């Protein structure tokens with residue numbers, strides 16, 4: 001009963017088809033990566049199917065055990081994110097550093113699923129809902145499509161990164177590297193190689209510092225008024241382009257006029273630019289792989 005209601009609540013938040021199988025390829029090439037997140041008795045499996053044609057990245061999640069509704073040890077709801085750095089074979093979740101956030105949305109701008117272009121790319125639970133946990137600790141397979149989750153270019157890529165699952169108090173409970181045959185982090189049979197990603201090579205060495213205040217400008221379906229946006233204590237991040245708007249993008253910085261605390265000022269902010277570069281790798285046809293811890 002609990003397992004079912006958690007599943008139903010999560011499915012209401014998802015934006016695309018739910019399926020136990022991989023999404024239909026319709027002849028299109030797909031890119032594939034996965035992450036096996038463990039720690040504190042949690043066993044969570046994440047799969048990612050990207051496309052080379054501009055449609056969203058499909059995320060499939062199954063939790064086999066460990067995410068309890070009422071655990072004496074830790075409490076949900078459980079957030080989960082793509083973090084910038086791999087955690088390695090020893091799964092030291094601290095090594096993951098911060099969320100994948102190429103546009104510097106920061107932790108201070110609370111993600112609203114109605115405006116995913118203003119969410120951190122890696123904030124999967126912000127965009128698609130946290131795990132509530134169940135009485136059995138398992139969560140049935142579910143999935144969604146995310147138009148902002150990219151396999152390329154490097155700054156935006158989920159390749160070579162990790163997944164971290166957090167308790168309600170932000171403690172890092174479980175983590176695992178995102179591995180793929182595309183960048184050599186998985187072998188042909190999808191065993192982790194524990195080698196550095198051949199695609200993502202530039203990593204932050206420290207987590208960025210966040211602005212001092214947390215703001216929730218987006219509430220519900222209505223875009224905030226200029227007045228609200230102009231009075232934020234820091235400049236609003238530039239919105240991300242969806243995969244449909246631009247299959248490939250470049251990350252640049254732009255000095256622009258922004259509003260902060262009700263006054264206009266100049267600020268240098270990261271911004272995406274459409275790129276005509278081709279996808280850096282080819283997709284492949286489907287296969288089924290065993291899970292290796």
Ligand SMILES: *[C@@H]1O[C@H](CO)[C@@H](O)[C@H](O)[C@H]1NC(C)=O
Nearest residue numbers: 006009010077129130131132
């Ligand atoms: C989690 O539980 C809360 C409180 O019962 C509920 O409001 C929310 O919709 C649930 N979320 C999900 C994703 O199941």
Ligand SMILES: *[C@@H]1O[C@H](CO)[C@@H](O)[C@H](O)[C@H]1NC(C)=O
Nearest residue numbers: 072073074075167169170171
């Ligand atoms: C968060 O919860 C964990 C697990 O219950 C606990 O070990 C930790 O001390 C808590 N941290 C904070 C900051 O409350």
Ligand SMILES: *[C@@H]1O[C@H](CO)[C@@H](O)[C@H](O)[C@H]1NC(C)=O
Nearest residue numbers: 090091092093094095096097
């Ligand atoms: C985990 O990584 C952090 C940061 O690199 C380090 O400070 C800490 O000692 C590591 N913990 C363990 C148990 O190795």
Ligand SMILES: *[C@@H]1O[C@H](CO)[C@@H](O)[C@H](O)[C@H]1NC(C)=O
Nearest residue numbers: 212213232233234235260261
């Ligand atoms: C805006 O105001 C807040 C609170 O008054 C302050 O913390 C913040 O530093 C201000 N931002 C700037 C850029 O001055």
